[in-house]
Amino acid sequence: xxxxxxxxxxxxxxxxxxxxxxxxxxxxxxxxxxxxxxxxxxxxxxxxxxxxxxxxxxxxxxxxxxxxxxxxxxxxxxxxxxxxxxxxxxxxxxxxxxxxxxxxxxxxxxxxxxxxxxxxxxxxxxxxxxxxxxxxxxxxxxxxxxxxxxxxxxxxxxxxxxxxxxxxxxxxxxxxxxxxxxxxxxxxxxxxxxxxxxxxxxxxxxxxxxxxxxxxxxxxxxxxxxxxxxxxxxxxxxxxxxxxxxxxxxxxxxxxxxxxxxxxxxxxxxxxxxxxxxxxxxxxxxxxxxxxxxxxxxxxxxxxxxxxxxxxxxxxxxxxxxxxxxxxxxxxxxxxxxxxxxxxxxxxxxxxxxxxxxxxxxxxxxxxxxxxxxxxxxxxxxxxxxxxxxxxxxxxxxxxxxxxxxxxxxxxxxxxxxxxxxxxxxxxxxxxxxxxxxxx
Numbered sequence: 182x183x184x185x186x187x188x189x190x191x192x193x194x195x196x197x198x199x200x201x202x203x204x205x206x207x208x209x210x211x212x213x214x215x216x217x218x219x220x221x222x223x224x225x226x227x228x229x230x231x232x233x234x235x236x237x238x239x240x241x242x243x244x245x246x247x248x249x250x251x252x253x254x255x256x257x258x259x260x261x262x263x264x265x266x267x268x269x270x271x272x273x274x275x276x277x278x279x280x281x282x283x284x285x286x287x288x289x290x291x292x293x294x295x296x297x298x299x300x301x302x303x304x305x306x307x308x309x310x311x312x313x314x315x316x317x318x319x320x321x322x323x324x325x326x327x328x329x330x331x332x333x334x335x336x337x338x339x340x341x342x343x344x345x346x347x348x349x350x351x352x353x354x355x356x357x358x359x360x361x362x363x364x365x366x367x368x369x370x371x372x373x374x375x376x377x378x379x380x381x382x383x384x385x386x387x388x389x390x391x392x393x394x395x396x397x398x399x400x401x402x403x404x405x406x407x408x409x410x411x412x413x414x415x416x417x418x419x420x421x422x423x424x425x426x427x428x429x430x431x432x433x434x435x436x437x438x439x440x441x442x443x444x445x446x447x448x449x450x451x452x453x454x455x456x457x458x459x460x461x462x463x464x465x466x467x468x469x470x471x472x473x474x475x476x477x478x479x480x481x482x483x484x485x486x487x488x489x490x491x492x493x494x495x496x497x498x499x500x501x502x503x504x505x506x507x508x509x510x511x512x513x514x515x516x517x518x519x520x521x522x523x524x525x526x527x528x529x530x531x532x533x534x535x536x537x538x539x540x541x542x543x544x545x546x547x548x549x550x551x552x553x554x555x556x557x558x559x560x561x562x563x564x565x566x567x568x569x570x571x572x573x574x575x576x577x578x579x580x581x582x583x584x585x586x587x588x589x590x591x592x593x594x595x596x597x598x599x600x601x602x603x604x605x606x607x608x609x610x611x612x613x614x615x616x617x618x619x620x621x
Contacts, residue, residue, distance in 0.1 A: 182390055182407050183318055183414065186381070188267040188470035191418055192321065192463055193274060194531035197438045199422030200429070203354035205364050206531070209593055210415045212373020217408035219374070220382035221401045223553070228388065229397040235484045236388050243552040247561035251568050252548050253485035256385055257478055259541035261511070263380075263534060264474035265518035268294070270439065270530050271467045272519060277440075278447040279460070291519050298471045299512045314473065317465040324462025325417060328446065331455055332424040336431065347423040363592030372593025376535065379542035379596060383549055386477030439530060475515070479508040535593055540575065543599025544568035550600065551607045563610040571603035 198206055228236055237256065241249035272294055276287045333343050347353050357364035381387045394400040425441050428434070436444035445451065446459035483489040483504050492500070522530075544567070551559065575598055582591045591598065 182387060182403070183410055186387070186407070186411060187318075187321070187414065188466055190267045190270055190470075190531055190534060191415065192325075192466040193270055193442055194439050195415065195418045196422030196425055197441045198531060199352050199419055200426035200437055200441065202364065203352050204419050204423075205354070205357065205369070207355055207416065207419055208357065208364070208366050208369035209373035209376070209535070210412055212370040212375075212593075213377045214408050214412055215370070216374035216377025217381070217404055219378050221404040224378075224382040224388075224549075225391070225400055225404065226397060227553070228392050229400070233392070234490075235481060236383070236385055236392075237481070237485050240548055240552060244548065244559055244564070245561045247564045248548055248552075248559065250486065251565050252545055253481055255541060255545045255568060256383070256481055257486075259380075259538065259545070260384065260386060260474050260478055261514060261518060262537050262541060264471060264478075265515050266522055266530060266534050266537065267470050268467065268515060269519045269522040269526075271463060273523070273526070274439075274443045274463065278443045287523065288520075291516060294467070295512055295516050295519075298468065298475060299509070302472050302475050302508070314468070317468050320465040321462045322414065324458040324465070325414075325421065327458045328455065328462070329417065329421050329424065331451070332421070332428050332445075335451075336424070336428060338424075343420075343424060343427075346427055347420075350427070352423040352426060361587075361589050363590040365592070368592045368594045372535075372539075372596060375546065375596050375600070376538055376542070376593065379546045379600075380538055383542065383545050384477075385481045386473050389477055389480065390473070471515075475508065475511055478511045479504060482507050482511070536579075536595065539593070539595030539599060540572045543575065543596050544571055544603045546596065546600040547571070547603030547607060550604055551611075555608070555611070557608065557611040557613050559607050559611040564607070567603055567606040567610065571599055571606065574602060575599045 195206060227239065231239060231242070233239060235253070237249055237253045240252045272287065272291050275294075276285070276290045280290050333339070336343070336346075338346065344353065356366045357369065359365055360367075391400050391403060394403055422441075425445055428445060429436060429441060432449065434444060434449055443459070447456050483500075487503065487507075489495070489500055489503060495503070548564075548568070551557070575595060578585065578598070579591045579595060582589060
Protein backbone atom coordinates (compact mmCIF):
# COMPACT_ATOMS: atom_id res chain seq x y z
CA UNK A 182 0.00 0.00 0.00
CA UNK A 183 2.94 2.35 0.62
CA UNK A 184 4.23 1.61 -2.88
CA UNK A 185 0.80 2.26 -4.39
CA UNK A 186 0.27 5.52 -2.50
CA UNK A 187 3.75 6.90 -3.25
CA UNK A 188 4.57 5.91 -6.86
CA UNK A 189 7.01 7.51 -9.27
CA UNK A 190 5.24 10.82 -8.73
CA UNK A 191 6.55 10.99 -5.18
CA UNK A 192 9.99 9.80 -6.26
CA UNK A 193 10.41 12.58 -8.84
CA UNK A 194 7.95 15.40 -8.26
CA UNK A 195 7.93 15.76 -4.46
CA UNK A 196 11.70 16.42 -4.16
CA UNK A 197 11.42 18.84 -7.05
CA UNK A 198 8.96 21.10 -5.18
CA UNK A 199 11.28 21.90 -2.26
CA UNK A 200 13.52 24.39 -4.09
CA UNK A 201 10.43 26.41 -5.00
CA UNK A 202 8.06 26.15 -2.01
CA UNK A 203 10.06 24.44 0.74
CA UNK A 204 8.39 21.71 2.80
CA UNK A 205 4.97 23.10 1.85
CA UNK A 206 3.73 19.67 0.68
CA UNK A 207 4.18 18.21 4.17
CA UNK A 208 1.14 20.18 5.31
CA UNK A 209 -0.91 18.03 2.93
CA UNK A 210 0.80 14.91 4.33
CA UNK A 211 -0.27 15.87 7.87
CA UNK A 212 -3.81 15.98 6.47
CA UNK A 213 -3.26 12.52 4.96
CA UNK A 214 -2.37 11.22 8.42
CA UNK A 215 -5.63 12.54 9.89
CA UNK A 216 -7.65 11.21 6.97
CA UNK A 217 -6.43 7.65 7.58
CA UNK A 218 -8.22 7.66 10.95
CA UNK A 219 -11.55 8.28 9.21
CA UNK A 220 -10.83 5.51 6.72
CA UNK A 221 -9.79 3.06 9.44
CA UNK A 222 -12.62 3.69 11.91
CA UNK A 223 -15.55 4.77 9.72
CA UNK A 224 -15.21 3.16 6.28
CA UNK A 225 -13.38 -0.10 7.03
CA UNK A 226 -16.01 -1.29 9.58
CA UNK A 227 -18.68 -0.60 6.97
CA UNK A 228 -16.91 -2.60 4.26
CA UNK A 229 -16.19 -5.55 6.53
CA UNK A 230 -19.75 -5.70 7.83
CA UNK A 231 -21.17 -5.72 4.30
CA UNK A 232 -18.50 -8.21 3.13
CA UNK A 233 -18.11 -6.39 -0.17
CA UNK A 234 -15.88 -7.42 -3.08
CA UNK A 235 -16.29 -4.00 -4.67
CA UNK A 236 -16.71 -1.16 -2.17
CA UNK A 237 -19.16 0.55 -4.54
CA UNK A 238 -21.78 -2.12 -3.93
CA UNK A 239 -22.50 -0.13 -0.74
CA UNK A 240 -23.95 2.61 -2.92
CA UNK A 241 -26.20 0.07 -4.63
CA UNK A 242 -27.54 -1.22 -1.32
CA UNK A 243 -28.00 2.21 0.24
CA UNK A 244 -28.86 4.58 -2.63
CA UNK A 245 -29.73 2.47 -5.66
CA UNK A 246 -28.32 1.29 -8.95
CA UNK A 247 -27.82 4.73 -10.53
CA UNK A 248 -25.68 5.88 -7.61
CA UNK A 249 -23.78 2.60 -7.70
CA UNK A 250 -22.95 2.89 -11.40
CA UNK A 251 -22.13 6.59 -11.10
CA UNK A 252 -19.77 6.02 -8.16
CA UNK A 253 -17.99 3.19 -9.96
CA UNK A 254 -17.61 5.28 -13.13
CA UNK A 255 -16.11 8.16 -11.18
CA UNK A 256 -13.63 5.77 -9.57
CA UNK A 257 -12.70 4.45 -13.02
CA UNK A 258 -12.22 8.00 -14.30
CA UNK A 259 -10.25 9.09 -11.22
CA UNK A 260 -7.95 6.09 -11.08
CA UNK A 261 -7.34 6.10 -14.82
CA UNK A 262 -6.25 9.75 -14.82
CA UNK A 263 -4.22 9.43 -11.61
CA UNK A 264 -2.44 6.24 -12.63
CA UNK A 265 -1.61 7.43 -16.13
CA UNK A 266 -0.35 10.78 -14.81
CA UNK A 267 2.10 8.90 -12.57
CA UNK A 268 3.00 6.55 -15.40
CA UNK A 269 3.62 9.45 -17.79
CA UNK A 270 6.10 11.06 -15.41
CA UNK A 271 8.24 7.91 -15.20
CA UNK A 272 8.17 7.38 -18.98
CA UNK A 273 9.08 11.04 -19.49
CA UNK A 274 12.12 10.74 -17.23
CA UNK A 275 13.29 7.47 -18.79
CA UNK A 276 12.93 8.84 -22.30
CA UNK A 277 14.54 12.23 -21.58
CA UNK A 278 17.49 11.15 -19.48
CA UNK A 279 18.25 7.59 -20.60
CA UNK A 280 16.63 6.34 -23.78
CA UNK A 281 16.80 9.48 -25.95
CA UNK A 282 20.58 9.08 -26.24
CA UNK A 283 19.98 5.58 -27.57
CA UNK A 284 17.61 6.90 -30.20
CA UNK A 285 14.54 5.36 -28.55
CA UNK A 286 11.43 7.53 -28.85
CA UNK A 287 8.89 8.48 -26.20
CA UNK A 288 6.19 6.55 -28.05
CA UNK A 289 8.21 3.33 -28.17
CA UNK A 290 9.16 3.69 -24.50
CA UNK A 291 5.50 4.13 -23.50
CA UNK A 292 4.36 1.11 -25.50
CA UNK A 293 7.20 -1.08 -24.14
CA UNK A 294 6.58 -0.18 -20.49
CA UNK A 295 2.84 -0.69 -20.80
CA UNK A 296 3.45 -4.06 -22.43
CA UNK A 297 5.70 -5.05 -19.51
CA UNK A 298 3.08 -3.91 -16.99
CA UNK A 299 0.42 -5.85 -18.88
CA UNK A 300 2.52 -9.02 -18.84
CA UNK A 301 3.28 -8.48 -15.17
CA UNK A 302 -0.42 -8.30 -14.23
CA UNK A 303 -1.09 -11.59 -16.06
CA UNK A 304 1.06 -13.44 -13.51
CA UNK A 305 -1.45 -13.48 -10.69
CA UNK A 306 -4.14 -11.77 -8.66
CA UNK A 307 -4.12 -9.48 -5.64
CA UNK A 308 -1.97 -11.80 -3.49
CA UNK A 309 0.79 -11.97 -6.11
CA UNK A 310 0.76 -8.20 -6.57
CA UNK A 311 0.95 -7.60 -2.80
CA UNK A 312 4.12 -9.69 -2.44
CA UNK A 313 5.89 -8.35 -5.53
CA UNK A 314 4.91 -4.76 -4.71
CA UNK A 315 6.39 -5.19 -1.24
CA UNK A 316 9.72 -6.22 -2.76
CA UNK A 317 9.69 -3.37 -5.27
CA UNK A 318 8.75 -0.79 -2.64
CA UNK A 319 11.65 -1.97 -0.51
CA UNK A 320 14.00 -1.32 -3.44
CA UNK A 321 12.49 2.14 -3.90
CA UNK A 322 13.03 3.07 -0.26
CA UNK A 323 16.56 1.66 -0.29
CA UNK A 324 17.38 3.77 -3.34
CA UNK A 325 15.95 6.84 -1.57
CA UNK A 326 18.17 6.33 1.48
CA UNK A 327 21.29 5.71 -0.62
CA UNK A 328 20.70 8.93 -2.58
CA UNK A 329 20.18 10.95 0.62
CA UNK A 330 23.39 9.52 2.11
CA UNK A 331 25.48 10.21 -0.99
CA UNK A 332 24.29 13.81 -1.54
CA UNK A 333 24.89 14.59 2.14
CA UNK A 334 28.37 13.09 1.96
CA UNK A 335 29.26 14.97 -1.23
CA UNK A 336 28.26 18.25 0.45
CA UNK A 337 30.20 17.31 3.63
CA UNK A 338 27.03 17.44 5.73
CA UNK A 339 25.77 15.41 8.65
CA UNK A 340 22.08 15.42 9.53
CA UNK A 341 22.39 18.50 11.75
CA UNK A 342 24.44 20.62 9.35
CA UNK A 343 22.28 19.57 6.40
CA UNK A 344 19.16 20.75 8.19
CA UNK A 345 20.82 24.05 9.15
CA UNK A 346 21.90 24.66 5.55
CA UNK A 347 18.38 24.01 4.26
CA UNK A 348 16.93 26.22 6.98
CA UNK A 349 19.19 29.14 6.07
CA UNK A 350 17.86 29.29 2.50
CA UNK A 351 14.23 28.72 3.49
CA UNK A 352 13.83 25.18 2.20
CA UNK A 353 12.46 23.90 5.53
CA UNK A 354 9.60 26.41 5.56
CA UNK A 355 6.51 24.40 6.43
CA UNK A 356 3.56 26.52 7.57
CA UNK A 357 1.68 28.75 5.13
CA UNK A 358 0.22 31.69 7.07
CA UNK A 359 -1.67 33.66 4.40
CA UNK A 360 -5.37 32.66 4.54
CA UNK A 361 -5.91 33.84 0.95
CA UNK A 362 -3.03 31.84 -0.50
CA UNK A 363 -3.37 28.32 -1.90
CA UNK A 364 -0.80 26.97 0.59
CA UNK A 365 -2.49 28.22 3.79
CA UNK A 366 -1.88 25.50 6.37
CA UNK A 367 -5.54 24.98 7.28
CA UNK A 368 -6.50 24.52 3.62
CA UNK A 369 -3.62 22.10 3.07
CA UNK A 370 -4.33 19.98 6.13
CA UNK A 371 -8.10 19.78 5.59
CA UNK A 372 -7.62 19.19 1.88
CA UNK A 373 -5.08 16.44 2.59
CA UNK A 374 -7.43 14.72 5.06
CA UNK A 375 -10.29 14.61 2.56
CA UNK A 376 -7.96 13.58 -0.28
CA UNK A 377 -6.96 10.54 1.80
CA UNK A 378 -10.58 9.70 2.61
CA UNK A 379 -11.40 9.86 -1.12
CA UNK A 380 -8.23 8.51 -2.74
CA UNK A 381 -7.74 5.71 -0.20
CA UNK A 382 -11.03 5.03 1.57
CA UNK A 383 -13.20 5.36 -1.54
CA UNK A 384 -10.68 3.88 -3.96
CA UNK A 385 -11.25 0.27 -5.03
CA UNK A 386 -7.53 -0.31 -5.67
CA UNK A 387 -6.41 0.67 -2.16
CA UNK A 388 -9.36 -0.89 -0.40
CA UNK A 389 -9.14 -4.11 -2.41
CA UNK A 390 -5.74 -4.67 -0.82
CA UNK A 391 -6.77 -3.60 2.65
CA UNK A 392 -10.01 -5.59 2.93
CA UNK A 393 -8.09 -8.69 1.83
CA UNK A 394 -6.69 -8.70 5.40
CA UNK A 395 -8.37 -11.47 7.38
CA UNK A 396 -10.22 -9.34 9.93
CA UNK A 397 -11.19 -5.75 10.65
CA UNK A 398 -8.84 -5.26 13.61
CA UNK A 399 -5.76 -6.25 11.64
CA UNK A 400 -6.94 -4.19 8.68
CA UNK A 401 -7.20 -1.12 10.92
CA UNK A 402 -3.70 -1.80 12.27
CA UNK A 403 -2.45 -1.99 8.70
CA UNK A 404 -4.06 1.36 7.88
CA UNK A 405 -2.63 3.16 10.91
CA UNK A 406 0.87 1.79 10.37
CA UNK A 407 0.60 2.94 6.75
CA UNK A 408 -0.38 6.46 7.87
CA UNK A 409 2.68 6.78 10.11
CA UNK A 410 5.16 5.26 7.67
CA UNK A 411 3.90 7.42 4.83
CA UNK A 412 4.64 10.57 6.85
CA UNK A 413 8.17 9.34 7.56
CA UNK A 414 8.86 8.38 3.95
CA UNK A 415 7.51 11.63 2.46
CA UNK A 416 9.56 13.63 4.98
CA UNK A 417 12.69 11.82 3.77
CA UNK A 418 11.73 12.60 0.16
CA UNK A 419 11.36 16.29 1.07
CA UNK A 420 14.73 16.21 2.83
CA UNK A 421 16.23 14.73 -0.31
CA UNK A 422 14.62 17.56 -2.28
CA UNK A 423 16.30 20.16 -0.06
CA UNK A 424 19.67 18.42 -0.41
CA UNK A 425 19.27 18.22 -4.20
CA UNK A 426 18.48 21.94 -4.37
CA UNK A 427 21.61 22.72 -2.31
CA UNK A 428 23.69 20.42 -4.50
CA UNK A 429 22.35 22.07 -7.65
CA UNK A 430 23.24 25.54 -6.33
CA UNK A 431 26.73 24.44 -5.28
CA UNK A 432 27.47 22.85 -8.66
CA UNK A 433 25.82 25.35 -11.00
CA UNK A 434 23.01 23.01 -12.08
CA UNK A 435 19.99 24.95 -13.37
CA UNK A 436 17.40 22.14 -13.40
CA UNK A 437 14.29 22.65 -11.27
CA UNK A 438 10.97 20.94 -10.55
CA UNK A 439 10.44 17.46 -11.95
CA UNK A 440 13.78 17.62 -13.80
CA UNK A 441 15.92 18.25 -10.70
CA UNK A 442 16.37 14.73 -9.30
CA UNK A 443 16.89 12.95 -12.65
CA UNK A 444 19.28 15.65 -13.89
CA UNK A 445 21.52 15.29 -10.82
CA UNK A 446 21.26 11.49 -10.64
CA UNK A 447 21.78 10.78 -14.34
CA UNK A 448 23.31 13.76 -16.13
CA UNK A 449 25.59 15.57 -13.63
CA UNK A 450 28.57 13.24 -13.44
CA UNK A 451 27.70 11.44 -10.20
CA UNK A 452 29.12 7.92 -9.74
CA UNK A 453 27.43 5.24 -11.83
CA UNK A 454 26.06 3.43 -8.77
CA UNK A 455 23.96 6.52 -7.89
CA UNK A 456 22.49 6.48 -11.41
CA UNK A 457 21.74 2.78 -10.97
CA UNK A 458 20.09 3.44 -7.58
CA UNK A 459 17.99 6.19 -9.11
CA UNK A 460 16.84 3.99 -12.00
CA UNK A 461 16.10 1.03 -9.69
CA UNK A 462 14.11 3.29 -7.38
CA UNK A 463 12.21 4.86 -10.26
CA UNK A 464 11.25 1.56 -11.87
CA UNK A 465 10.40 0.08 -8.45
CA UNK A 466 8.12 3.06 -7.81
CA UNK A 467 6.40 2.60 -11.17
CA UNK A 468 5.15 -0.97 -11.00
CA UNK A 469 3.33 -0.99 -7.60
CA UNK A 470 1.27 2.00 -8.75
CA UNK A 471 0.58 0.99 -12.35
CA UNK A 472 -0.08 -2.74 -11.97
CA UNK A 473 -2.45 -2.28 -9.05
CA UNK A 474 -4.38 0.40 -10.91
CA UNK A 475 -4.76 -1.73 -14.02
CA UNK A 476 -5.96 -4.72 -11.99
CA UNK A 477 -8.38 -2.66 -9.88
CA UNK A 478 -9.86 -0.92 -12.93
CA UNK A 479 -10.45 -4.24 -14.65
CA UNK A 480 -12.07 -5.61 -11.50
CA UNK A 481 -14.30 -2.57 -10.98
CA UNK A 482 -15.47 -2.36 -14.59
CA UNK A 483 -16.28 -6.07 -14.78
CA UNK A 484 -18.03 -6.26 -11.40
CA UNK A 485 -19.64 -2.82 -11.12
CA UNK A 486 -20.40 -1.85 -14.70
CA UNK A 487 -20.80 -5.18 -16.54
CA UNK A 488 -22.15 -7.04 -13.51
CA UNK A 489 -20.09 -10.07 -14.44
CA UNK A 490 -20.74 -11.91 -11.16
CA UNK A 491 -24.50 -11.69 -11.69
CA UNK A 492 -24.40 -12.92 -15.28
CA UNK A 493 -25.69 -16.48 -14.94
CA UNK A 494 -25.98 -16.73 -18.73
CA UNK A 495 -22.17 -16.51 -19.07
CA UNK A 496 -20.01 -19.54 -18.33
CA UNK A 497 -16.59 -19.18 -16.71
CA UNK A 498 -14.78 -19.33 -20.03
CA UNK A 499 -16.72 -16.37 -21.39
CA UNK A 500 -16.24 -14.39 -18.18
CA UNK A 501 -12.52 -15.00 -18.42
CA UNK A 502 -12.44 -13.75 -22.01
CA UNK A 503 -14.41 -10.63 -21.06
CA UNK A 504 -12.02 -9.85 -18.17
CA UNK A 505 -9.03 -10.26 -20.47
CA UNK A 506 -10.59 -8.00 -23.12
CA UNK A 507 -11.40 -5.30 -20.53
CA UNK A 508 -7.87 -5.57 -19.12
CA UNK A 509 -6.31 -5.01 -22.55
CA UNK A 510 -8.67 -2.13 -23.35
CA UNK A 511 -7.66 -0.34 -20.15
CA UNK A 512 -3.99 -0.82 -21.05
CA UNK A 513 -4.70 0.89 -24.39
CA UNK A 514 -6.57 3.71 -22.61
CA UNK A 515 -3.52 4.13 -20.36
CA UNK A 516 -1.38 4.58 -23.46
CA UNK A 517 -3.70 7.25 -24.92
CA UNK A 518 -3.75 9.15 -21.60
CA UNK A 519 0.06 9.08 -21.39
CA UNK A 520 0.23 10.71 -24.84
CA UNK A 521 -2.37 13.29 -23.74
CA UNK A 522 -0.45 14.26 -20.60
CA UNK A 523 2.68 14.72 -22.68
CA UNK A 524 0.87 17.51 -24.52
CA UNK A 525 -0.37 19.33 -21.37
CA UNK A 526 2.66 18.84 -19.08
CA UNK A 527 3.20 21.97 -16.93
CA UNK A 528 6.44 20.86 -15.22
CA UNK A 529 5.10 20.05 -11.72
CA UNK A 530 2.82 17.04 -11.93
CA UNK A 531 2.24 16.53 -8.19
CA UNK A 532 0.07 19.67 -8.19
CA UNK A 533 -1.73 18.49 -11.32
CA UNK A 534 -2.47 15.18 -9.58
CA UNK A 535 -4.03 16.95 -6.58
CA UNK A 536 -6.20 19.10 -8.86
CA UNK A 537 -7.36 16.05 -10.84
CA UNK A 538 -8.25 14.33 -7.55
CA UNK A 539 -10.20 17.40 -6.44
CA UNK A 540 -12.41 17.31 -9.53
CA UNK A 541 -12.94 13.56 -9.89
CA UNK A 542 -13.17 12.28 -6.30
CA UNK A 543 -15.52 15.03 -5.08
CA UNK A 544 -18.77 13.41 -6.34
CA UNK A 545 -17.66 10.02 -4.99
CA UNK A 546 -17.04 11.52 -1.55
CA UNK A 547 -20.45 13.23 -1.69
CA UNK A 548 -22.28 9.97 -2.53
CA UNK A 549 -20.70 8.03 0.35
CA UNK A 550 -21.20 10.93 2.78
CA UNK A 551 -24.84 11.23 1.79
CA UNK A 552 -25.39 7.51 2.33
CA UNK A 553 -23.62 7.37 5.70
CA UNK A 554 -24.73 10.69 7.22
CA UNK A 555 -28.39 10.90 6.14
CA UNK A 556 -31.53 8.77 6.14
CA UNK A 557 -32.84 10.30 2.96
CA UNK A 558 -33.70 8.63 -0.36
CA UNK A 559 -32.13 10.34 -3.35
CA UNK A 560 -33.82 10.81 -6.72
CA UNK A 561 -31.76 8.36 -8.78
CA UNK A 562 -32.37 10.15 -12.08
CA UNK A 563 -30.67 13.26 -10.68
CA UNK A 564 -27.54 11.51 -9.37
CA UNK A 565 -25.49 11.35 -12.61
CA UNK A 566 -26.43 14.96 -13.44
CA UNK A 567 -25.37 16.19 -9.98
CA UNK A 568 -22.08 14.28 -10.12
CA UNK A 569 -21.19 15.92 -13.44
CA UNK A 570 -22.56 19.37 -12.59
CA UNK A 571 -20.60 19.82 -9.33
CA UNK A 572 -17.10 19.41 -10.89
CA UNK A 573 -18.05 21.66 -13.82
CA UNK A 574 -19.15 24.44 -11.44
CA UNK A 575 -15.96 23.95 -9.40
CA UNK A 576 -13.83 24.20 -12.54
CA UNK A 577 -15.20 27.66 -13.37
CA UNK A 578 -14.93 28.68 -9.71
CA UNK A 579 -11.26 27.68 -9.55
CA UNK A 580 -10.45 29.34 -12.87
CA UNK A 581 -11.87 32.65 -11.59
CA UNK A 582 -11.21 32.32 -7.84
CA UNK A 583 -9.06 35.46 -7.40
CA UNK A 584 -11.59 37.67 -9.19
CA UNK A 585 -14.79 36.17 -7.79
CA UNK A 586 -13.53 35.54 -4.24
CA UNK A 587 -11.63 38.73 -3.52
CA UNK A 588 -8.11 37.37 -4.00
CA UNK A 589 -8.75 34.00 -2.37
CA UNK A 590 -6.92 31.15 -4.12
CA UNK A 591 -8.45 27.66 -4.03
CA UNK A 592 -5.88 24.98 -3.15
CA UNK A 593 -6.28 21.39 -2.01
CA UNK A 594 -9.66 22.27 -0.49
CA UNK A 595 -11.04 22.02 -4.04
CA UNK A 596 -12.06 18.44 -3.21
CA UNK A 597 -14.03 19.63 -0.15
CA UNK A 598 -15.82 22.37 -2.13
CA UNK A 599 -16.66 19.92 -4.91
CA UNK A 600 -17.98 17.27 -2.50
CA UNK A 601 -19.95 19.83 -0.46
CA UNK A 602 -21.65 21.23 -3.53
CA UNK A 603 -22.59 17.74 -4.75
CA UNK A 604 -23.80 16.81 -1.23
CA UNK A 605 -26.07 19.88 -1.06
CA UNK A 606 -27.51 19.08 -4.48
CA UNK A 607 -28.14 15.48 -3.39
CA UNK A 608 -30.02 16.78 -0.33
CA UNK A 609 -32.13 19.07 -2.53
CA UNK A 610 -32.96 16.14 -4.84
CA UNK A 611 -33.92 13.71 -2.08
CA UNK A 612 -36.77 13.01 0.28
CA UNK A 613 -37.06 11.53 3.73
CA UNK A 614 -38.33 7.97 3.98
CA UNK A 615 -39.12 6.55 7.36
CA UNK A 616 -38.45 2.96 6.42
CA UNK A 617 -35.25 3.42 4.44
CA UNK A 618 -32.60 1.04 5.75
CA UNK A 619 -29.47 3.05 6.52
CA UNK A 620 -26.31 0.94 6.15
CA UNK A 621 -23.78 2.31 8.58
